[in-house]
Amino acid sequence: MMHVSKARARTNIALVKYWGKRDGALNLPAVGSISMTLSSLHTTTEVGFDTRLSEDTVVINGRPAQGRERERVCAVLDVVRQTAGAGHRAAVRTENNFPTASGLASSASGFAALAAAAARAAGLELPVSELSRLARLGSGSAPRSILGGFVELPAGVLADGSDCVPREILPPDAWDVRLLVAVNGRAEKAVGSTEGMERTKGTSPYYRQWVETHAADMQAAADAIRARGIARLGAVVESSCFKMHASMMAATPPILYWNGATVEVIRTVRDLRNAGLDAYVTIDAGPHVKVLCPAAQSSEIADRIAKVDGVERVIVERPGPGVEILT
Ligand code: DP6
Numbered sequence: 578m579m580h581v582s583k584a585r586a587r588t589n590i591a592l593v594k595y596w597g598k599r600d601g602a603l604n605l606p607a608v609g610s611i612s613m614t615l616s617s618l619h620t621t622t623e624v625g626f627d628t629r630l631s632e633d634t635v636v637i638n639g640r641p642a643q644g645r646e647r648e649r650v651c652a653v654l655d656v657v658r659q660t661a662g663a664g665h666r667a668a669v670r671t672e673n674n675f676p677t678a679s680g681l682a683s684s685a686s687g688f689a690a691l692a693a694a695a696a697r698a699a700g701l702e703l704p705v706s707e708l709s710r711l712a713r714l715g716s717g718s719a720p721r722s723i724l725g726g727f728v729e730l731p732a733g734v735l736a737d738g739s740d741c742v743p744r745e746i747l748p749p750d751a752w753d754v755r756l757l758v759a760v761n762g763r764a765e766k767a768v769g770s771t772e773g774m775e776r777t778k779g780t781s782p783y784y785r786q787w788v789e790t791h792a793a794d795m796q797a798a799a800d801a802i803r804a805r806g807i808a809r810l811g812a813v814v815e816s817s818c819f820k821m822h823a824s825m826m827a828a829t830p831p832i833l834y835w836n837g838a839t840v841e842v843i844r845t846v847r848d849l850r851n852a853g854l855d856a857y858v859t860i861d862a863g864p865h866v867k868v869l870c871p872a873a874q875s876s877e878i879a880d881r882i883a884k885v886d887g888v889e890r891v892i893v894e895r896p897g898p899g900v901e902i903l904t
Contacts, residue, residue: 581625582697586689586900588618588681589721589728590756590867592814592859593798594821596770597778597788599732604713605741607778608791609732611798612721613756614749616897618681622671622690624654624698630666637671637687649715653691656711661699669695681758681865684770688715689722693900706742708900713741717770725749725899727802729795746802749896754807755875757868758892759882761838768832770862776828783824790820807871811857814869818859834862838887842866845885849878 589612597607635642635650642650654667671690673683692711696703703711709720720742721728726749733740768776778784794817801810825832839860846868849856856878857869870878872895879891 579625579627580698580700581623581904582694583621583623583903584690584693584697584900585619585621585903586686586693586722587615587725587897588620588675588683588686589614589718590758590859590894591718591721591817591861592727592802592810592869593791593794593817594859594861595717595730596821596825597774597784598717600736600738601775603738604715604717605738606717606730606732607788609730609795610718610721611727611729611746611795611802612718613727613754613894614722614725614897614899615756615894616749617894618673618675618686618758618892620671620673620683620686620690621903622669622687622694624691624694625668626663626665626698627668628665630668633666633669635669635671638673649688650691652714653688653711654695656714657695657699657701660696660703660707661701663699667695667698681760681863684716685718685722688712688719689900691715692719692723693902697902706739709742710738713738723900726751726896729799731795746799747896749898752802752805752896753872754896755870755872756894757870757875757879757882758894759838759842759866759868759885759888760890760892761842761866761887762836762864762889768834768862773825773828773832773862776830776832777825779828781824781828783820783827787820787824791817807855807857807869811855811869814857814859822860834864835860836864836887838885839864839866841885842868842882842888845881846878849881854878
Protein backbone atom coordinates (compact mmCIF):
# COMPACT_ATOMS: atom_id res chain seq x y z
CA MET A 578 0.00 0.00 0.00
CA MET A 579 1.26 3.46 -0.88
CA HIS A 580 0.29 6.91 0.41
CA VAL A 581 1.74 9.71 -1.66
CA SER A 582 1.66 13.42 -0.99
CA LYS A 583 3.30 16.39 -2.69
CA ALA A 584 4.07 19.78 -1.10
CA ARG A 585 5.66 23.02 -2.22
CA ALA A 586 7.59 25.51 -0.07
CA ARG A 587 9.29 28.76 -1.03
CA THR A 588 12.74 29.68 0.17
CA ASN A 589 13.08 32.44 2.70
CA ILE A 590 15.78 35.03 3.20
CA ALA A 591 16.69 36.13 6.71
CA LEU A 592 16.50 39.87 7.37
CA VAL A 593 17.80 39.31 10.90
CA LYS A 594 20.19 36.36 10.68
CA TYR A 595 20.39 33.00 12.43
CA TRP A 596 24.01 31.89 12.94
CA GLY A 597 24.86 29.58 15.86
CA LYS A 598 23.05 26.81 17.72
CA ARG A 599 22.07 26.43 21.37
CA ASP A 600 21.46 22.68 20.91
CA GLY A 601 23.01 20.74 18.04
CA ALA A 602 20.98 17.54 18.49
CA LEU A 603 17.57 19.27 18.33
CA ASN A 604 19.00 21.92 15.98
CA LEU A 605 17.84 24.77 18.19
CA PRO A 606 19.15 28.25 17.28
CA ALA A 607 21.26 30.33 19.68
CA VAL A 608 19.60 33.47 18.28
CA GLY A 609 16.18 34.23 16.84
CA SER A 610 15.69 35.28 13.24
CA ILE A 611 13.30 37.27 11.05
CA SER A 612 12.77 36.45 7.39
CA MET A 613 10.76 37.11 4.29
CA THR A 614 9.32 34.09 2.51
CA LEU A 615 9.89 34.51 -1.23
CA SER A 616 7.37 34.12 -4.05
CA SER A 617 9.19 32.24 -6.83
CA LEU A 618 12.26 30.24 -5.70
CA HIS A 619 10.82 26.99 -4.40
CA THR A 620 11.15 23.28 -3.73
CA THR A 621 8.52 20.70 -4.64
CA THR A 622 8.73 17.43 -2.73
CA GLU A 623 6.82 14.18 -3.13
CA VAL A 624 6.81 11.57 -0.38
CA GLY A 625 5.31 8.08 -0.62
CA PHE A 626 5.34 5.59 2.26
CA ASP A 627 5.40 2.13 0.76
CA THR A 628 5.17 -1.26 2.50
CA ARG A 629 7.27 -2.80 -0.28
CA LEU A 630 10.35 -0.63 0.29
CA SER A 631 13.17 -2.00 2.44
CA GLU A 632 14.89 1.40 2.87
CA ASP A 633 14.20 5.08 2.30
CA THR A 634 15.11 6.34 -1.16
CA VAL A 635 15.89 10.04 -1.49
CA VAL A 636 16.34 11.69 -4.89
CA ILE A 637 17.21 15.41 -5.03
CA ASN A 638 17.07 17.07 -8.46
CA GLY A 639 17.29 13.65 -10.13
CA ARG A 640 20.35 12.50 -8.11
CA PRO A 641 20.28 9.99 -5.23
CA ALA A 642 21.13 11.84 -2.01
CA GLN A 643 24.06 10.61 0.04
CA GLY A 644 25.85 11.13 3.34
CA ARG A 645 24.73 13.93 5.60
CA GLU A 646 22.09 15.18 3.16
CA ARG A 647 20.34 11.79 3.15
CA GLU A 648 20.73 11.38 6.92
CA ARG A 649 18.93 14.66 7.53
CA VAL A 650 16.02 13.63 5.32
CA CYS A 651 15.79 10.22 7.04
CA ALA A 652 15.85 11.90 10.47
CA VAL A 653 12.71 13.84 9.50
CA LEU A 654 11.05 10.68 8.11
CA ASP A 655 11.90 8.78 11.32
CA VAL A 656 10.08 11.32 13.48
CA VAL A 657 7.07 11.23 11.12
CA ARG A 658 7.01 7.42 11.39
CA GLN A 659 7.23 7.58 15.20
CA THR A 660 4.43 10.14 15.38
CA ALA A 661 2.21 8.16 13.01
CA GLY A 662 3.03 4.85 14.68
CA ALA A 663 3.94 3.28 11.34
CA GLY A 664 7.22 1.83 10.16
CA HIS A 665 7.00 1.96 6.36
CA ARG A 666 9.97 3.21 4.38
CA ALA A 667 9.52 6.16 2.05
CA ALA A 668 10.37 7.22 -1.47
CA VAL A 669 11.24 10.94 -1.52
CA ARG A 670 11.62 12.95 -4.71
CA THR A 671 12.48 16.59 -4.47
CA GLU A 672 13.13 19.30 -7.08
CA ASN A 673 14.37 22.86 -6.65
CA ASN A 674 13.67 25.40 -9.38
CA PHE A 675 17.15 26.90 -8.67
CA PRO A 676 20.71 25.60 -7.85
CA THR A 677 21.16 23.61 -4.62
CA ALA A 678 23.64 24.63 -1.84
CA SER A 679 24.57 27.92 -3.46
CA GLY A 680 23.45 30.28 -0.71
CA LEU A 681 19.95 30.41 -2.18
CA ALA A 682 18.46 28.71 0.89
CA SER A 683 17.55 25.39 -0.72
CA SER A 684 17.65 23.64 2.65
CA ALA A 685 14.97 25.98 4.02
CA SER A 686 12.44 25.34 1.25
CA GLY A 687 13.53 21.70 0.98
CA PHE A 688 12.90 20.75 4.58
CA ALA A 689 9.69 22.78 4.88
CA ALA A 690 8.31 20.96 1.82
CA LEU A 691 9.56 17.59 3.14
CA ALA A 692 7.95 18.11 6.56
CA ALA A 693 4.57 18.96 5.03
CA ALA A 694 4.62 16.21 2.39
CA ALA A 695 5.84 13.48 4.77
CA ALA A 696 3.32 14.37 7.48
CA ARG A 697 0.45 14.37 4.99
CA ALA A 698 1.59 11.13 3.33
CA ALA A 699 1.60 9.50 6.80
CA GLY A 700 -1.97 10.70 7.34
CA LEU A 701 -1.04 13.31 9.98
CA GLU A 702 -2.68 16.74 10.29
CA LEU A 703 -0.01 18.68 12.13
CA PRO A 704 -0.15 22.23 13.53
CA VAL A 705 2.55 24.80 12.59
CA SER A 706 4.47 24.03 15.79
CA GLU A 707 4.86 20.34 14.83
CA LEU A 708 5.58 20.95 11.14
CA SER A 709 8.17 23.47 12.25
CA ARG A 710 9.81 20.98 14.63
CA LEU A 711 10.08 18.45 11.78
CA ALA A 712 11.48 21.02 9.34
CA ARG A 713 13.97 22.26 11.96
CA LEU A 714 15.51 18.78 12.29
CA GLY A 715 16.65 19.22 8.70
CA SER A 716 17.67 22.87 8.82
CA GLY A 717 17.41 25.70 11.34
CA SER A 718 16.12 28.15 8.74
CA ALA A 719 13.41 25.76 7.42
CA PRO A 720 10.69 26.46 10.06
CA ARG A 721 10.43 29.99 8.64
CA SER A 722 9.36 28.63 5.23
CA ILE A 723 6.31 26.96 6.79
CA LEU A 724 4.71 30.42 6.96
CA GLY A 725 4.37 33.14 4.32
CA GLY A 726 5.18 36.85 4.37
CA PHE A 727 7.33 38.24 7.17
CA VAL A 728 8.15 35.61 9.77
CA GLU A 729 9.79 35.63 13.17
CA LEU A 730 11.45 32.53 14.64
CA PRO A 731 12.32 33.10 18.31
CA ALA A 732 15.38 31.26 19.68
CA GLY A 733 13.33 30.22 22.72
CA VAL A 734 14.85 29.09 26.02
CA LEU A 735 13.15 25.73 26.68
CA ALA A 736 15.29 22.61 26.34
CA ASP A 737 12.68 20.78 24.22
CA GLY A 738 12.41 23.65 21.71
CA SER A 739 8.66 24.02 22.21
CA ASP A 740 9.07 27.82 22.36
CA CYS A 741 11.03 27.94 19.08
CA VAL A 742 8.00 28.15 16.78
CA PRO A 743 7.64 30.52 13.79
CA ARG A 744 5.00 33.24 13.85
CA GLU A 745 3.78 35.68 11.24
CA ILE A 746 4.70 39.35 11.61
CA LEU A 747 2.86 40.42 8.42
CA PRO A 748 1.11 38.31 5.75
CA PRO A 749 2.51 38.35 2.16
CA ASP A 750 0.19 41.00 0.73
CA ALA A 751 0.52 43.43 3.65
CA TRP A 752 3.66 45.20 2.45
CA ASP A 753 4.75 45.70 -1.15
CA VAL A 754 8.52 45.31 -0.98
CA ARG A 755 10.95 43.36 -3.16
CA LEU A 756 14.07 41.29 -2.54
CA LEU A 757 16.34 41.34 -5.57
CA VAL A 758 18.60 38.29 -5.69
CA ALA A 759 21.82 39.17 -7.56
CA VAL A 760 23.13 35.74 -8.62
CA ASN A 761 26.89 35.87 -9.11
CA GLY A 762 28.33 32.37 -9.06
CA ARG A 763 27.26 28.76 -8.95
CA ALA A 764 29.97 27.06 -6.91
CA GLU A 765 28.59 24.87 -4.13
CA LYS A 766 29.61 26.39 -0.83
CA ALA A 767 33.01 25.38 0.60
CA VAL A 768 31.86 25.43 4.21
CA GLY A 769 28.31 24.28 5.01
CA SER A 770 26.22 26.43 7.39
CA THR A 771 26.23 23.85 10.19
CA GLU A 772 30.02 23.54 10.17
CA GLY A 773 30.48 27.29 9.73
CA MET A 774 28.28 28.01 12.74
CA GLU A 775 30.12 25.52 14.94
CA ARG A 776 33.49 26.95 13.94
CA THR A 777 32.31 30.52 14.58
CA LYS A 778 30.89 29.58 17.98
CA GLY A 779 34.05 27.68 18.92
CA THR A 780 36.73 30.08 17.69
CA SER A 781 35.47 33.57 16.82
CA PRO A 782 36.28 36.29 19.38
CA TYR A 783 33.14 38.13 18.18
CA TYR A 784 30.62 35.28 18.60
CA ARG A 785 29.60 36.33 22.12
CA GLN A 786 28.92 39.91 21.01
CA TRP A 787 26.94 38.61 18.01
CA VAL A 788 24.64 36.69 20.37
CA GLU A 789 24.45 39.45 23.00
CA THR A 790 23.46 42.23 20.58
CA HIS A 791 20.94 40.09 18.69
CA ALA A 792 17.75 40.59 20.72
CA ALA A 793 17.81 44.34 20.08
CA ASP A 794 17.99 43.72 16.31
CA MET A 795 15.02 41.32 16.50
CA GLN A 796 12.92 43.93 18.29
CA ALA A 797 13.93 46.81 15.99
CA ALA A 798 13.29 44.77 12.82
CA ALA A 799 9.89 43.47 13.97
CA ASP A 800 8.81 47.02 14.89
CA ALA A 801 10.03 48.39 11.54
CA ILE A 802 8.16 45.67 9.60
CA ARG A 803 4.91 46.37 11.49
CA ALA A 804 5.36 50.11 10.79
CA ARG A 805 6.33 49.36 7.12
CA GLY A 806 9.43 51.49 7.64
CA ILE A 807 11.87 50.41 4.95
CA ALA A 808 14.75 52.69 5.97
CA ARG A 809 14.46 51.60 9.60
CA LEU A 810 14.26 47.95 8.59
CA GLY A 811 17.10 48.31 6.08
CA ALA A 812 19.47 49.68 8.71
CA VAL A 813 18.91 46.64 10.94
CA VAL A 814 19.08 44.22 7.99
CA GLU A 815 22.53 45.49 6.98
CA SER A 816 23.79 45.62 10.53
CA SER A 817 22.69 42.01 11.26
CA CYS A 818 24.23 40.78 7.99
CA PHE A 819 27.60 42.45 8.52
CA LYS A 820 27.78 41.44 12.17
CA MET A 821 27.20 37.81 11.19
CA HIS A 822 29.84 37.90 8.43
CA ALA A 823 32.34 39.76 10.63
CA SER A 824 31.99 37.12 13.33
CA MET A 825 32.59 34.25 10.88
CA MET A 826 35.49 36.03 9.13
CA ALA A 827 37.16 36.22 12.56
CA ALA A 828 36.87 32.44 13.09
CA THR A 829 39.86 30.08 12.78
CA PRO A 830 40.24 29.19 9.97
CA PRO A 831 38.31 32.21 8.65
CA ILE A 832 35.03 31.75 6.78
CA LEU A 833 34.49 33.97 3.74
CA TYR A 834 31.52 33.38 1.45
CA TRP A 835 31.99 36.53 -0.63
CA ASN A 836 33.62 36.99 -4.00
CA GLY A 837 34.58 40.18 -5.83
CA ALA A 838 31.12 40.73 -7.26
CA THR A 839 29.64 40.48 -3.75
CA VAL A 840 31.64 43.55 -2.73
CA GLU A 841 30.86 45.39 -5.97
CA VAL A 842 27.12 44.92 -5.43
CA ILE A 843 27.44 46.15 -1.83
CA ARG A 844 29.20 49.29 -3.13
CA THR A 845 26.63 49.83 -5.88
CA VAL A 846 23.81 49.64 -3.35
CA ARG A 847 25.57 52.28 -1.23
CA ASP A 848 25.85 54.53 -4.28
CA LEU A 849 22.15 54.04 -5.01
CA ARG A 850 21.34 55.00 -1.44
CA ASN A 851 23.49 58.11 -1.68
CA ALA A 852 21.48 58.97 -4.77
CA GLY A 853 18.30 58.86 -2.68
CA LEU A 854 17.01 55.33 -3.30
CA ASP A 855 15.93 52.87 -0.57
CA ALA A 856 18.11 49.81 -1.16
CA TYR A 857 19.65 47.58 1.54
CA VAL A 858 21.83 44.49 1.25
CA THR A 859 21.86 41.13 2.94
CA ILE A 860 24.14 38.12 2.26
CA ASP A 861 23.92 34.49 3.42
CA ALA A 862 26.29 31.51 3.23
CA GLY A 863 27.16 32.17 -0.40
CA PRO A 864 28.32 34.99 -2.72
CA HIS A 865 24.91 36.30 -3.85
CA VAL A 866 23.70 39.65 -2.56
CA LYS A 867 20.01 40.14 -1.86
CA VAL A 868 18.72 43.69 -2.00
CA LEU A 869 15.65 44.85 -0.08
CA CYS A 870 13.78 47.74 -1.67
CA PRO A 871 10.28 49.19 -2.15
CA ALA A 872 8.33 47.76 -5.13
CA ALA A 873 8.18 51.17 -6.82
CA GLN A 874 11.99 51.44 -7.03
CA SER A 875 12.71 47.81 -7.84
CA SER A 876 13.11 48.06 -11.66
CA GLU A 877 15.56 50.95 -11.43
CA ILE A 878 17.60 49.22 -8.70
CA ALA A 879 17.52 45.83 -10.45
CA ASP A 880 18.77 47.42 -13.71
CA ARG A 881 21.73 48.99 -11.93
CA ILE A 882 22.68 45.81 -10.08
CA ALA A 883 22.40 43.70 -13.24
CA LYS A 884 25.17 45.84 -14.77
CA VAL A 885 27.68 45.04 -12.03
CA ASP A 886 30.58 42.91 -13.34
CA GLY A 887 30.10 39.27 -12.34
CA VAL A 888 26.34 39.48 -11.75
CA GLU A 889 24.75 36.81 -13.96
CA ARG A 890 21.13 37.64 -13.36
CA VAL A 891 18.80 39.36 -10.93
CA ILE A 892 15.76 37.49 -9.63
CA VAL A 893 12.98 39.76 -8.39
CA GLU A 894 11.12 38.31 -5.42
CA ARG A 895 8.07 39.60 -3.55
CA PRO A 896 6.70 38.32 -0.23
CA GLY A 897 5.27 34.86 -0.93
CA PRO A 898 3.01 32.21 0.65
CA GLY A 899 3.73 29.53 3.24
CA VAL A 900 3.99 25.81 2.52
CA GLU A 901 1.24 24.32 0.33
CA ILE A 902 0.02 20.76 -0.06
CA LEU A 903 -0.40 20.08 -3.80
CA THR A 904 -1.69 16.50 -3.66
C1 DP6 B 1 23.29 32.38 6.78
O1 DP6 B 1 19.51 26.79 8.20
O2 DP6 B 1 21.32 26.34 6.49
O3 DP6 B 1 21.30 31.53 5.81
O4 DP6 B 1 20.47 24.78 10.70
O5 DP6 B 1 22.81 24.15 10.19
O6 DP6 B 1 21.00 23.65 8.53
P1 DP6 B 1 21.49 24.57 9.62
O7 DP6 B 1 21.78 25.96 8.93
P2 DP6 B 1 20.93 26.78 7.86
O8 DP6 B 1 21.59 28.22 8.13
C2 DP6 B 1 21.13 29.40 7.57
C3 DP6 B 1 22.14 30.47 7.81
C4 DP6 B 1 21.92 31.75 7.05
C5 DP6 B 1 21.12 32.75 7.88
C6 DP6 B 1 19.64 32.49 7.99
O9 DP6 B 1 19.01 31.97 7.05
O10 DP6 B 1 19.08 32.89 9.02
